[in-house]
Amino acid sequence: MNKRRVVITGLGVVAPNGTSVSDFNNNIQKGKSGIHYIEKLKELNFSCQIAGKPLYKESYLNNYFNNIQLKGLNASGMEYGVIAGMDAWKDAGLSINNSQTPLWDTGVIFGTGILGVDKFREAIYKVDEGKVRRLGSTSVTQTMASGISAFLGGMLGCGNIVTTNSSACSTGTEAILMAYNHIAQGNAEIILAGSTSDSGPYVWGGFDAMRILPYKYNDNPTKASRPMSATASGFVPGSGAGALVIESLESAQKRGATIYAEILGGHVNSGGQRNGGSMTAPNSQAVQYCIRKAITNANINSNDIDAINGHLTATTMDSIEIQNWSEALGRKGKDFPYINSLKSLVGHCLAASGSIESVAAVLQLKEGYVFGNINSEDLHPAIEALIPRDQIPLKTINKPLTIIAKASFGFGDVNACVIFKKY
Structure with a gap:
């Protein structure tokens, strides 16, 4: 069977050095680092007290979540994934499906390594204190790995594949290829693909314990991440999300969409x-x-x-x-x-x-x-x-x-x- 041509029509990103595609694009060209010192890591006796963490005001979330969705929200990976995913959807010129019929040819493949660590910690304390009924109705959806794909799939009204993959550091690239294959084989027309990762000490602590994070650059964070360098001393932990709208060429041409690139x-x-x-x-x-x-x-x-x-x-x-x-x-x-x-x-x-x-x-x-x-x-x-x-x-x-x-x-x-x- 001949493969259909597959293209990218939308981008979204929440990165340590840019929470919009335009800022991210400008900053990577300028060589602007998003790695900074985090006081909380010092308080917790981390050896490495720096990280790449996206920065935005809490009020920024009002652009992506309604008041009901924001109530009890305590999962940074969910935040990042929704922001990047919705931005990519908008960038592709696609509208949100407000009808009662799902979009049968549209899906979501959005990966994560772990989701809602802070929410899970909050839940553990409440359970240990005998306050199970105070967990709230969103604890499960914020901590289940597939919560991010389910959330985006529901917001967009997708009726095709809606799933979360998890393959450690290769998760995001794998999600893109899963979407590509699904579309190339004729099983969907549009898939929002990407991945997200929580921020914070409960995600990064294990790596600090393994002694694979740099600890000599706490006073000079932007010099710490040194790929290919003779003085590289470990990776700097980071977090965020990336999203791509992946689409069949026929669908993109029919819509008159801007095409960023083709996936071969x-x-x-x-x-x-x-x-x-x-x-x-x-x-x-x-x-x-x-x-x-x-x-x-x-x-x-x-x-x-x-x-x-x-x-x-x-x-x-x-x-x-x-x-x-x-x-x-x-x-x-x-x-x-x-x-x-x-x-x-x-x-x-x-x-x-x-x-x-x-x-x-x-x-x-x-x-x-x-x-x-x-x-x-x-x-x-x-x-x-x-x-x-x-x-x-x-x-x-x-x-x-x-x-x-x-x-x-x-x-x-x-x-x-x-x-x-x-x-």
């Missing part, structure tokens, strides 16, 4: 925690296989890729990731594509990272630029031995791009790679 294909796999892979480390063989399969599925050659938006978390795995890209593409030295990591600007947004970074990748295609990698002045020697400095720009360069590869590699040894093309 991709691949999702697992390393099976074999051959060096584990709950926290990737199987390089599987990473390379995922990239190669994505290229084959997209029906392109590895030489067609102009730029890579990597996973690149600012850990010891960065040089291994570059090596995997080089071997999977069969390209090195000056022949290697441009590569960048959004994590230098926003930290590692966990389950939301793939979707937020995909929004950044699509913006680069649409507007013709490669954003810079801050804090990578001192390239890791193993990376510098593979690719020249010019392919890892420190500042944004204007460059017409045709194809970008975006990949995410998550805890549990899971991988996802999507191929975007300029439309």
Whole structure:
């Protein structure tokens, strides 16, 4: 069966350095970091007291939630996901379905790693105090993983697939590919895809306990996230949400929609925690296989890729990731594509990272630029031995791009790679 062409017609983002697509776009081009010091983390004796957390006034939520929905709302991931999702829907020129009939060809695939941690903590205290009846009627919907997709599906009146996926750091990229496949196979016309991640110490604490977060930059937060750097000392925790309206080309053309980019294909796999892979480390063989399969599925050659938006978390795995890209593409030295990591600007947004970074990748295609990698002045020697400095720009360069590869590699040894093309 021939695959239908699939495009992106709407974007939404809630990132540490921008809570609208326009602000986010401007700030990634300017190299503006969204990582800052958080006093609460110091009070709780965290070693790493900085994070990438979206900032907005509480009153901002009135633009997205009614008074009933806001009552008892205590789930940052729900907030981020709804804001990004509704913004993407509006950006695509789509209206909210106010009829009693669901939109049978429209769905939501919105992933998360964990949802409503603060609400869950609140519920635990009330239960332990014997105040079960004071939990409120929204405790379940704010803490169940599928709460975000169900919430968005209900707000929009979707009647096609409405589900939440969860694959650690590869969640957002996987959600995009799930939507792409569903539409390419003719099972839907429009799907709102993305992912979200809660903020706060109860999400970030486990990583601090693992000692994989940087602790020497509490007084200089914007210098802490250092992907591909010789002085990288761990990833900065982040949070937020990214959303993309994914649509069949026929539907987009029929509506006269603005098209940001085309999705050519991709691949999702697992390393099976074999051959060096584990709950926290990737199987390089599987990473390379995922990239190669994505290229084959997209029906392109590895030489067609102009730029890579990597996973690149600012850990010891960065040089291994570059090596995997080089071997999977069969390209090195000056022949290697441009590569960048959004994590230098926003930290590692966990389950939301793939979707937020995909929004950044699509913006680069649409507007013709490669954003810079801050804090990578001192390239890791193993990376510098593979690719020249010019392919890892420190500042944004204007460059017409045709194809970008975006990949995410998550805890549990899971991988996802999507191929975007300029439309």
